[in-house]
Amino acid sequence: MSLLTLTLAQASKALHTGEISATALTTAYIKAIEELNPRLNAFITPTPELALAQAKAADARLQAGTATALTGIPIAMKDLFCTEGVRTTAASKILSPFVPPYESTVSAKLKAAGAVTLGKANLDEFAMGSSNITSAYGPVENPWKRAGSDAKLVPGGSSGGSAAAVAARLALAATGTDTGGSIRQPAAFTGISGIKPTYGRCSRYGIVAFASSLDQAGPMARTVEDNAMLLNVMAGFDEKDSTSANVAVPDFTRALTQGVAGKRIGIPKEYRLEGTNPEILALWDQGIAWLREAGADVVEISLPHTKYGLAVYYIVAPAEASSNLARYDGVRFGARVDGHDLIDMYERTRAAGFGPEVKRRIMIGTYVLSHGYYDAYYLKAQKVRALILRDFQQAFEQVDAILTPTAPSAAFGLGEKMDDPVTMYLNDVFTVPASLAGVPAMSVPAGLSSEGLPLGLQIIGKHFDEETVFAVSAAIETAAGFSALPELRAK
Amino acid sequence: MATYTLEGRTGTWEIVVGLEIHAQVISESKLFSGASATYGGAPNDHVSFVDAGFPGMLPVINRECVAQAVRTGLGLKAQINLESRFDRKNYFYADLPNGYQISQFQMPIVGTGIVEIELQDGTIKHIGITRLHLEQDAGKSMHDQHPAKSVIDLNRAGVALMEIVSEPDIRSPEEAGAYLRKIRQIVRYLGTCDGNMEEGSMRADVNVSVRKAGEDFRTRCEIKNVNSVRFVMHAIEAEAIRQIEVWESGGEVVQETRLYDPSKGETRSMRSKEDAHDYRYFPEPDLLPLIIEQAWVDELKSKLPELPDEKRARFCAQYSIPFYDAGVLVADQTTADFYETVAKGRDGKLASNWITGDFFAALNRTGTTIETSPVSAAALGQLLDLIADKTINGRIAKDVFEEMVDDGTMPADIVEKKGLRQVTDTGAIDQAVTKVLAENQDKVAEYKSGKDKLFGFFVGQVMKAMQGKGNPALVNEAVKKQLG
Amino acid sequence: MSxxxxxxxxxxxxxxxxxxxxxxxxxxxxxxxxxxxVEQLAEVNVEGVTPLSGGAQMALRSREDQLSDGGIADKILANAPDRVGHFFAVPKVVE
Incomplete structure (x- = not known):
């Protein structure tokens, strides 16, 4: 048995029975990273020494009987979580020298539970992207290949490094963040599961901000159960985040066996967008069939403002980002480019420090907030956002969860869809509405495309009802029996 | 009330002024972080990662700062908004760590209110308050510490400020000064801001425009960060004169931010802020709407101290003192408290006269304050008691008071030690009178031949002979009797 | 608008x-x-709709006024690209 084939739940059991040691498990993953990371570029900063030290401490805890379910589990940390003493770049040049003197709440919770951090995972710069090509540290390669082709594919984004690491077995699980689909879309592109919890479920403290009203941390792992185990630890009220919800965290693993019998599942008719890949639609129909077979009551619902989700998102997220990223000015931290005066220093620092996609979004955000345009763009977008939330609230009066595809296509090639930003943005069309409404949503691998690439289905739930999301996801996972593996993977 | 105007070449101009007062909230910690809000400290020592705008840092609001804003709003007789919101005001500056200031733009915590001011000639005028909102202070840039660099201290970054915005109701430098002093008096009474303009805990942005009588408002300029009452008054006058010159020479006043230079007595354009006008306000997504309960507002209201206007009216009624004197006594809470301690159970008018007269003069002369003065309220009260029960007369009281100022001794001890008790023994007084008249036979003759004015001379001589301790009424009587 | x-x-x-x-x-x-x-938003009727500005539907939580942070100037300055003593340093600003 290879240590790398264990799921998180299996590894946790084996660690607790003493069948395997944290050190051995971690060492296996460090070797896998050494072997494959030069090609996949899933990690910006691997931290093998730290990982081994943490593994050693984990073994001691396991011995002492003070271990948790995550003690000794080697994970990848998206490089958007500030980690004390470990460089945190947000995949941007402007943060290349930044070593945080503090730890994010989510990473601190994982650390406290005894999880082992293998390193900081690659992502789109400041989490802005759907392909991981905007990273200043180079793109991440998707470990999956189209059948009979060696073309490099994108892993999706922005949590592309986390997704690729988990899929290629460079990590047992990973943290991600999701602003408009950044956990769900790369999970779908790499054949793994990932959940964006309810906004306010996980603390945003210490996570480099992209769009504050949308950003939410969540787990990415190989199974729905693994995600539940991770979210058990990552979630929870944090007084350091004013938007963190003081809501009790249930044991999410208990929801996995709930089943879907008698549950009402909504199928939003507006998601059958014109031009959607027929394979995606077929998979969606398959998902509906699986749920019906499992005893769910599947009904059509309407989310009439869904189609405006992307337009709203591409106003709201850049607006918040333009303000959130103003702090990168070369004064207190990060890289600086000298100038002949203060303004010149700012302009040179930010021109050199930000990549093209980040600059575009800052510019758009600055424009839509600027004098004379605020009402037409930002205020209008906020009102439509309210309508999108209302759509979901009305839908959830009739149904317990909603089933949709995760992404409009399978993973695409590196270099494709790069012609204009809008084509790229369309990747998020199915994931953005749940982000705007703040409701939880999970992507589960459900099948392969004709080219042999993984495709995901998305399960959306009510605010703070991740349990139903897990229950439905587990049912899909069981029915789909997805067992395909990527071509590039550590063995 | 005389209208304040300025004479230009083309006629008479009046001025229109509105003030935005930034008052630093008295609190232990900052508006959105747990770092110290205390003035001073070693550079960057009162700074948390939140204040310095580090990646991933988030604001959490300080309840006491909200309470202070509500108290101040109540003190300004203003509307308290149970729902308010924070917005980001975006601009780049070296001492603004996040690249935005968290402020309240669209929905401030306090709405319209009214403040009463009193001018030199006794005129009362009402100045409207537009709003009061909470916001963060910025850090401090210093340009004189290094030859080639500006250096930044973030100790003040994130300290809570209340911005109190007035209506453009002010029509003269004097009104502006009176308004600013009144606001300072109110916040000091409330304990919501120390009003210390030297340390910058209170400063004003002054909006000035000029117009001919009957006109609508013309373009205004904003003079930033003026840090004394005197400078505010001077800056208004200098800016008004400048604007009149611009208009009269055929030019156009442009809306801009200006700086007052006290050494030159003029205002100048602030180029560094020129292109920072588009602040791109939007709701702060790291915070949620601020909802407060009416019950909490009522509770804060029930605990408010008596405010200067009410206290002044009460002093007039309770102690029968003139409105003007009461105004002097309520100027600040310490003086008012001092007065009440002295006046309680005594002659209020006499207490007021002593405090506004000899006591204030002594403070001035010795460079002390009520808190540091050697004369306590209890001591002054004792002095008034000694006068009231006729132990000493008014003349001697003045001498006793001077000794109290010198070394802080209680008046009764001074009277005892120096034997200053007033002499009421008519035998002793008669004896002294006899002696004085005997020594001044010639003057007695003059008096008797009609020089009535000499009566005072005899009384004075008797008092002098008795080291001032004679009871004035008894001395008068005895002199009159012996002169026949 | 272009x-x-x-x-x-x-x-x-x-x-x-x-x-x-x-x-x-x-x-x-x-x-x-x-x-x-994003121009497509123009076709949405939003009459009478209250704008939604945040992801969370709750009221703001507040904290006690307690001194709980600061006194970490070395950490605050540790990442500074330029500094003079315990100050951050930038090119000279002329006001």
């Missing part, structure tokens, strides 16, 4: 990002494509 080159420059200046002349044209067309896309 952006002209002058607006692109003004926005870049507001955002404090230096753009070369060559970049302006590219940015202009990219930004216009995005603005063109």
């Amino acid at each position: 952006l002209d080159a002058a607006t692109v420059r003004r926005i870049a200046r507001l955002a404090r990002i230096r753009v070369d002349d060559a970049e302006v044209e590219t940015l202009q067309s990219e930004l216009n494509a995005i603005l063109g896309y």
Whole structure:
């Protein structure tokens, strides 16, 4: 048995029975990273020494009987979580020298539970992207290949490094963040599961901000159960985040066996967008069939403002980002480019420090907030956002969860869809509405495309009802029996 | 009330002024972080990662700062908004760590209110308050510490400020000064801001425009960060004169931010802020709407101290003192408290006269304050008691008071030690009178031949002979009797 | 609404990002494509709708006024690109 084939739940059991040691498990993953990371570029900063030290401490805890379910589990940390003493770049040049003197709440919770951090995972710069090509540290390669082709594919984004690491077995699980689909879309592109919890479920403290009203941390792992185990630890009220919800965290693993019998599942008719890949639609129909077979009551619902989700998102997220990223000015931290005066220093620092996609979004955000345009763009977008939330609230009066595809296509090639930003943005069309409404949503691998690439289905739930999301996801996972593996993977 | 105007070449101009007062909230910690809000400290020592705008840092609001804003709003007789919101005001500056200031733009915590001011000639005028909102202070840039660099201290970054915005109701430098002093008096009474303009805990942005009588408002300029009452008054006058010159020479006043230079007595354009006008306000997504309960507002209201206007009216009624004197006594809470301690159970008018007269003069002369003065309220009260029960007369009281100022001794001890008790023994007084008249036979003759004015001379001589301790009424009587 | 080159420059200046002349044209067309896309919001009727500004539907929580942070100047300054003693340093500003 290879240590790398264990799921998180299996590894946790084996660690607790003493069948395997944290050190051995971690060492296996460090070797896998050494072997494959030069090609996949899933990690910006691997931290093998730290990982081994943490593994050693984990073994001691396991011995002492003070271990948790995550003690000794080697994970990848998206490089958007500030980690004390470990460089945190947000995949941007402007943060290349930044070593945080503090730890994010989510990473601190994982650390406290005894999880082992293998390193900081690659992502789109400041989490802005759907392909991981905007990273200043180079793109991440998707470990999956189209059948009979060696073309490099994108892993999706922005949590592309986390997704690729988990899929290629460079990590047992990973943290991600999701602003408009950044956990769900790369999970779908790499054949793994990932959940964006309810906004306010996980603390945003210490996570480099992209769009504050949308950003939410969540787990990415190989199974729905693994995600539940991770979210058990990552979630929870944090007084350091004013938007963190003081809501009790249930044991999410208990929801996995709930089943879907008698549950009402909504199928939003507006998601059958014109031009959607027929394979995606077929998979969606398959998902509906699986749920019906499992005893769910599947009904059509309407989310009439869904189609405006992307337009709203591409106003709201850049607006918040333009303000959130103003702090990168070369004064207190990060890289600086000298100038002949203060303004010149700012302009040179930010021109050199930000990549093209980040600059575009800052510019758009600055424009839509600027004098004379605020009402037409930002205020209008906020009102439509309210309508999108209302759509979901009305839908959830009739149904317990909603089933949709995760992404409009399978993973695409590196270099494709790069012609204009809008084509790229369309990747998020199915994931953005749940982000705007703040409701939880999970992507589960459900099948392969004709080219042999993984495709995901998305399960959306009510605010703070991740349990139903897990229950439905587990049912899909069981029915789909997805067992395909990527071509590039550590063995 | 005389209208304040300025004479230009083309006629008479009046001025229109509105003030935005930034008052630093008295609190232990900052508006959105747990770092110290205390003035001073070693550079960057009162700074948390939140204040310095580090990646991933988030604001959490300080309840006491909200309470202070509500108290101040109540003190300004203003509307308290149970729902308010924070917005980001975006601009780049070296001492603004996040690249935005968290402020309240669209929905401030306090709405319209009214403040009463009193001018030199006794005129009362009402100045409207537009709003009061909470916001963060910025850090401090210093340009004189290094030859080639500006250096930044973030100790003040994130300290809570209340911005109190007035209506453009002010029509003269004097009104502006009176308004600013009144606001300072109110916040000091409330304990919501120390009003210390030297340390910058209170400063004003002054909006000035000029117009001919009957006109609508013309373009205004904003003079930033003026840090004394005197400078505010001077800056208004200098800016008004400048604007009149611009208009009269055929030019156009442009809306801009200006700086007052006290050494030159003029205002100048602030180029560094020129292109920072588009602040791109939007709701702060790291915070949620601020909802407060009416019950909490009522509770804060029930605990408010008596405010200067009410206290002044009460002093007039309770102690029968003139409105003007009461105004002097309520100027600040310490003086008012001092007065009440002295006046309680005594002659209020006499207490007021002593405090506004000899006591204030002594403070001035010795460079002390009520808190540091050697004369306590209890001591002054004792002095008034000694006068009231006729132990000493008014003349001697003045001498006793001077000794109290010198070394802080209680008046009764001074009277005892120096034997200053007033002499009421008519035998002793008669004896002294006899002696004085005997020594001044010639003057007695003059008096008797009609020089009535000499009566005072005899009384004075008797008092002098008795080291001032004679009871004035008894001395008068005895002199009159012996002169026949 | 479509952006002209002058607006692109003004926005870049507001955002404090230096753009070369060559970049302006590219940015202009990219930004216009995005603005063109979001233009579809014009067709949504939002009469009487209260704007939704945040992701969470709750009231703001507040904290006690307690001194609980600060006194970490060394950590605050540890990442500074330039400093003078315990101050951050920037090119000299003329006000």
